[in-house]
Amino acid sequence: MSAVAVVGAGPTGTCLVERICANAPELLSWPSLDIHVIDPYPPGGGRIWRERQPGLLWMNSVAADVTLFTDESVQCEGPIRPGPSLADWLGRDPGLFAPRPVQNAYLSHVFQHAVRTAPRGVRVHTHATRALDLADVPGGQAVTLENGRTIEVDAVILAQGHGDVTPTGEERSLAALAAGGVGGGLRYLPTGYAADLDLDGIPAGEPVIVRGMGLAFVDLMVLLTSGRGGRFVREYDEELVYLPSGREPLLHVGSRRGVPYHSKTGYPVRGARPPVPRFLTAKALGEGPWNFRRDVWPLVRKELAFAYYHELITAHPQRSRMGWEEFQEAFAAEEWGSLAMRRLIRRAVPRHLDRLDFDRLDRPLEKIRFGDSAGLQKWMHGYLTADLDRRSDPAHSADHAMILGLLSVYGVLAELGVSDPGFHGFFSYIASGPPGPRLEELRALARAGVVTFLGADLQVGHRDGRWRAQSPSVPGGVEATTLIEARLPAPSVSRAVDPLITALRDRGEVDESAGLLKVRPADRRLLDRSDVPHPRRFAFGPWVVGGRATAGFARPGFNAPLFRHADALARIVLSETVATQVSHVA
Secondary structure, three states, X not given: OEEEEEEOOOHHHHHHHHHHHHHHHHHOOOOOEEEEEEOXXXXXXXXXXXXXXXXXXXXXXXXXXXXXXXOOOOOOXXXXXXXXOHHHHHOOOOOOOOEHHHXXXXXXXXXXXXXXXXXXXXXXXXXXXXXXXXXXXXXXXXXXXXXXXXXXXXXXXXXXXXXXXXXXXXXXXXXHHHHHOOOOOOEEEOOOOHHHOOOOOOOOOOEEEEEOOOHHHHHHHHHHOHHHOOEEEEOOOOOEEEEOOOOOOEEEEEOOOOOOOOOOOOOOOOOOOXXXXXXXXXXXXXXXXXXXXXXXXXXHHHHHHHHHHHHHHHHOHHHOOOOHHHHHHHHHHOOOOOHHHHHHHHHHOOOHHHOOOHHHHHOOOOOOOOOOHHHHHHHHHXXXXXXXXHOOOHHHHHHHHHHHHHHHHHHHHHHHOOOOHHHHHHHHHHHOOOOHHHHHHHHHHHXXXXXXXXXXXXXXXXXOOEEEEEEOOEEEEEEEOEEEEOOOOOOOOOOEOOHHHHHHHHOOOOOEEOOEEOEEOOOOEEEOOOOOEXXXXXXXXXXXXXXXXXXXXXXXXXXXXXXXXXXXXXXXXXXXXXXXXXXXXX
16 A cells, blocks of 8 residues: 655645646555555645635636646646536536635545546545644655654655745844734734734724735735625726725725736737747856856746747737838847837837837836826826726737746746746736726725835834834824734745744755755755755645746646646655565565
8 A cells, every 4th residue: 555645735736736646546556555645734724725714805816717626738648638617517607706715615626536537446535633743654654744644655745835934034123023012003914814813903084004015915904894784885986985884994905016016908819829938048147156047037038038029010000110020030139228120129019119128118107207296196096997997998919928927937937946026026016916896996995095115115114102104205104003014924944834844844854945945956855955856745836936837826727837837846755655566575
């Protein structure tokens, strides 16, 4: 008998269980395998996608773009076992942004389907507890569980997904200020998932400083407005209007960029899918190590521009003076950012607004200054309106092509084991923003005076017993007794609170790079502090070097990295069980 442990029962662990079951008949010398899935939360959704969270919180992908089943597009060695996307499973609008408890039901279905269809001799055991430690034993690993049990297995895969961390030094300092009660009544909420935060203590009608304008802010905004009884209605001209309940706080929000993530695109590409990857390849990068900004980022930009202009020129030829074949030949020959490249784009694309400007796209408030807050609020209203219009108008389908380019880049970087927080932030800002209706709600909240924008490069300090926030975008600032960090905690092995990671870290049996668990890219074996790979310990998911490309849900028909990498890892892990079987027979 052979056994494998998967620590973590969320989407990542569920995908691994499905791939192990799918590959077991081919790779096991006889069909006898126990799969132990360890997680205190029910399998499928795990903690982040658990059933018990407000239905007001939505997914940030449309139902048609979410699947946990392989399809014919997936290039992997293991068998393809197709199944329904979230939209197909629900039998509803493909453009639906499903509530998160609904996604939990879908993920639970996927897990149970994998268990029910497991081949004969393969048994899946769930353990509703935490893994506390690992130890080497003859022929495998001993997994110590919080419920007092110890399980012996041939190999272990860490697939915990997003985990909690201890506060940063700045967060501890701010929390100490609030706890010290200087001036009386200070409140501080550090980084975290909105569904996990205790928001009851935030008073109605008082100003609250919010730092962060990404997805965590959108969730927070929803819970503190609609979640407190406010309603959105449409006027006769279809303009969305917010009707306050009187229980809302007054949210003053800013961030590094000073603007929210771009909303989701409401259209596909009109032409053929862009032929990427083209420039960001292992051959083009050469041997590492690489400096991301110097070596990788120019190729990333060239790849994204290639995808963008492919769609613009082929699907909207009236907006170009050059055919695609001529353009792509000249484009391939020039370095991104060179004078020759800029001249080529100006010659091919006559309208300035049709040209891709990464700096303007990434930092729209850069070097813009307003005389007062009213000027900034007016500009932000126009910015939100323009973003909503652009993301709903197929005339801008080149934007969606660039997003497909971003997905391709993410996959290549994952294959190479390259990770960069700056690129991850840019990707999230462009491609992982909220549903369009959420930005429309934000605009309505701003009109109602519930949300006030503070600008870019937000700085928060403490003065005279109050928090004070200010931005170079506008003179003055705002004071409040409550400060909320509307951001998710950055991955950090050194600050992890997961007892298993903590135990391995303290003994030097795992190490980190840019906060992520270090693994050998070729097979995702855990590396210790001496960079020695462990033969029977693996790690997979968003907390792992090269794993961020597998963090989001897979899109049907897109050869998703999640499936390719999970399948490859499942086959490697099963090979360990085969080796164990052979040694036992010998």
